[in-house]
């Protein structure tokens with residue numbers, strides 16, 4: 001959800017990994033007002049344009065390798081292609097004129113961001129397995145939890161989400177209210193050990209559960225971003241933007257990066273991927289990201305001989321680097337650079353940013369721009385610019401475990 005905490009949402013189904021197969025594994029958007037920057041795009045217009053985009057009948061990946069359609073569950077949720085725009089409104093902040101932004105914040109009028117393309121596979125898989133309840137886990141401000149709750153409830157599932165502690169921001173408060181507003185079962189986990197125990201308890205008592213792990217980054221789900229890379233290729237071929245030398249994307253679980261890396265291998269682009277780390281080093285490092293990329297490449301190669309050779313020839317696991325300079329004290333902790341990035345994010349998208357994902361990603365993007373003054377850079381924006389209005393949701397509806405998160409002022 002976005003820091004603005006308003007807007008609207010369209011709604012939306014893990015298997016391979018993120019879904020342990022236990023069986024494994026809205027509203028319209030009220031957009032924010034246009035920001036004050038002279039070149040700022042108008043978010044309302046952008047969202048209306050997104051609403052007008054039809055769901056796709058099949059993915060570009062399935063068109064490329066038709067044998068995948070029978071093997072990989074999928075249902076349409078994304079409004080794609082998402083726009084690609086010259087980042088002129090952030091020219092001053094970035095001190096760089098060759099930056100383009102890929103607007104996955106607008107990938108759904110229910111709720112945008114980088115989970116929607118994954119949920120096209122996950123929810124389809126949950127349906128195929130006959131699951132009745134989605135069970136997931138994330139931090140208090142997890143966008144993956146928000147997406148599970150919104151798209152899961154819209155798809156007719158019961159949803160239980162177990163939440164662990166992270167710094168409380170206004171974004172986290174709105175995330176909690178948004179989850180509460182859907183009628184999903186929101187369970188406070190607190191520390192990691194108790195959170196894990198509560199997940200096990202939820203799985204045991206559920207009749208037909210489908211588990212979506214933190215980040216929702218199973219190899220199957222990550223195909224959503226392999227497909228997104230084909231979408232970018234087509235946009236470049238149509239002349240909507242130049243081919244990027246560098247793609248900058250925030251990385252937590254690394255699912256988005258993994259899909260993009262495998263996609264870049266498929267289309268044979270020499271583009272360098274730079275992951276801006278937004279979570280702890282133990283969860284996001286060269287080994288974990290490489291593992292995600294390799295697992296995604298294997299998942300694809302095992303299902304399509306025609307793609308296998310292309311994927312492995314390009315060694316997707318070798319073509320990325322990590323920017324560690326934006327994380328500060330850790331996941332969800334504000335940094336001065338992330339706070340400074342809020343204004344350029346709003347100038348670019350018409351919607352406020354926040355400090356956990358987009359603020360740090362934008363700060364990382366600026367560092368990359370400084371180090372690569374002549375490169376053509378694409379910034380993949382992964383934070384929703386739309387979300388349901390939560391202004392009338394009562395925090396008490398979350399129950400007493402969450403009451404203290406609504407006491408007093410928050411720093412950002």
Ligand SMILES: Cc1ncc(COP(=O)(O)O)c(C=O)c1O
Nearest residue numbers: 143251252253254255256357382
């Ligand atoms: C807005 C946003 N951007 C980036 C990320 C990181 O994406 P990934 O887990 O695919 O690395 C997340 C993860 O939750 C997110 O919510």
